[in-house]
Amino acid sequence: MKTTLKEGTSQRPRSLEARIYAIYSDLPPAEKRLADVLLQYQMDLPSYTAGELADKAQVSKATAARLIRTLGYKTYPDAKRQIRKDQDWGSPQAGLADKETQSQSVSIARTMQMDLDNIRTTVDGLPEKTLAEVSDAIVKARRVWIMGLRSGYGLAHQAAHYFTMMKNDVQVLPAGGASYSHEVASIAKGDVMLVIAFRRRPRLLPTIIREARAAGAITILITDLSALASAKAANHVLRCRCQSPSPFNSFVAALTIINYLAWNVATAMGSESLVRYEKIDRLVKLLDDVSTPQTTTGR
Numbered sequence: 001m002k003t004t005l006k007e008g009t010s011q012r013p014r015s016l017e018a019r020i021y022a023i024y025s026d027l028p029p030a031e032k033r034l035a036d037v038l039l040q041y042q043m044d045l046p047s048y049t050a051g052e053l054a055d056k057a058q059v060s061k062a063t064a065a066r067l068i069r070t071l072g073y074k075t076y077p078d079a080k081r082q083i084r085k086d087q088d089w090g091s092p093q094a095g096l097a098d099k100e101t102q103s104q105s106v107s108i109a110r111t112m113q114m115d116l117d118n119i120r121t122t123v124d125g126l127p128e129k130t131l132a133e134v135s136d137a138i139v140k141a142r143r144v145w146i147m148g149l150r151s152g153y154g155l156a157h158q159a160a161h162y163f164t165m166m167k168n169d170v171q172v173l174p175a176g177g178a179s180y181s182h183e184v185a186s187i188a189k190g191d192v193m194l195v196i197a198f199r200r201r202p203r204l205l206p207t208i209i210r211e212a213r214a215a216g217a218i219t220i221l222i223t224d225l226s227a228l229a230s231a232k233a234a235n236h237v238l239r240c241r242c243q244s245p246s247p248f249n250s251f252v253a254a255l256t257i258i259n260y261l262a263w264n265v266a267t268a269m270g271s272e273s274l275v276r277y278e279k280i281d282r283l284v285k286l287l288d289d290v291s292t293p294q295t296t297t298g299r
Helices: 016-026 029-040 042-047 050-057 061-070 076-085 099-103 108-124 128-140 150-163 180-184 205-214 229-233 252-269 271-287
Strands: 144-149 170-173 192-197 218-224 236-240
Touching: 016 029, 016 042, 016 076, 029 042, 029 050, 029 061, 042 076, 050 061, 061 076, 108 236, 108 252, 128 192, 128 218, 128 236, 128 252, 144 150, 144 205, 150 170, 150 192, 150 252, 170 180, 180 205, 192 205, 205 218, 205 229, 218 229, 218 252, 236 252, 252 271
Parallel strands: 144 170, 144 192, 192 218, 218 236
Antiparallel strands: none
16 A cells, blocks of 8 residues: 655655655655656756656656655646755755754664664565575676765775675775776786765766676665665665664664675575685684684683
8 A cells, every 4th residue: 555645744854855755665666766856856856847857757747746746736737846945865864754863862772663663664665586696796797896976985894894704806996096997907807896875975886887788797786765866777776764863874784785795695604604714713813813712611
């Protein structure tokens, strides 16, 4: 059953992006295409008519009117007026469900519930076929390149930490001090490039992804619902719901995807993965100055 957002209630998300986030997985294909167009042109939406946007999405005007109502706007002119007032696109505040959220007290229970909702909604929207193809590509990859941009930087290093336990050649981009041109030039056929990038993605990202594909690599993008140009450039796209009751985005859904891929790849690689893991474990004890639990007797 498709969800309809209601104006004037606490259910209403404040921004266009947040409204689309809340219902995207429930939309039929034609309305999803139009929602993608609305996200792509949201900064310039007031300059387009509803008919022009419908044409871009190759849907009927009736479909456009239906989606506008589903998003909680009375009419398209009403939507344009509301969107014109919204100056927070691209910032974490754009994901807030309600502007009053910023003044509410912090609740760990509420934070947990939103994170669980983000994970559940994200997982529900991920096709099993896509997950299987992504996992298989990583298993077979000659080399895995992992690029984390802006808020995806830390997640990229987390993913690299996992994949280096099972794969011999995992590279994180950008490496310290190196240029994109030098690093992308090393990408070749048989490689996989995993990109993690959320809102306020660098403008050059679609070009980087296209160059990696042209070199013969399989490209995977972990991102949010707002990605369009970069999503079209990638072979596979794994979209995450990142909403939060705070002024900060939540990336727990992205971490869940990374956890799943690491586990699935390790399982698929079987003994090959286990041999490398055991070698690393031996070297950690030999080379790394880390504390480990010790068994003591007689105490």
